[in-house]
Amino acid sequence: DAKTTQPTSMDCAEGRAANLPCNHSTISGNEYVYWYRQIHSQGPQYIIHGLKNNETNEMASLIITEDRKSSTLILPHATLRDTAVYYCIVSRAQKLVFGQGTRLTINP
């Protein structure tokens, strides 16, 4: 599975869009990009995933560059409840390998 690189931490003001970057320069053609988040002391929660095209759901948008070497998760209107560790994962198999993630703090 390809490795990912994410910033250790980020801050965002409440109500603003939170843009979380992820580099996955060694991604292969059949690997998906997944995003999960883990709010303190809870199990991780699925957010979104994609292969090539940009994706949007009720939680977030996923922008994948044309060369697929990086992606950005966008939380359009961040709230305090979005404070969590966000994991970007690249995988083709039934095994998700979690890295250290980005600790996102939403400030009032």
Place this chain on the structure above:
Amino acid sequence: EAGVTQSPTHLIKTRGQQATLRCSPISGHTSVYWYQQALGLGLQFLLWYDEGEERNRGNFPPRFSGRQFPNYSSELNVNALELEDSALYLCASSLALMANTGELFFGEGSRLTVL
């Protein structure tokens, strides 16, 4: 619809003992995954079961083992407990073709403390 349930919520053992953790997947899910999250660390993949078979295993010693029952529930056993086994153990389930849905559903975890 009930989510992934894990038991016990907390478990305290001493070194050398054995721990058994249990997981019930979401109804209709056939795949069960186990992850270990030690304090301050990321999630480490332990095991994946599907249709009663072990499909993949992470880089853990053989004293970590498990099984999946015909009703798709699963057990994780840790033998000869060591202090560093203290962690939150997370179970997740998915439909068989997870890659198509991209979604693992996690339980709230079992916190194992080894004294």
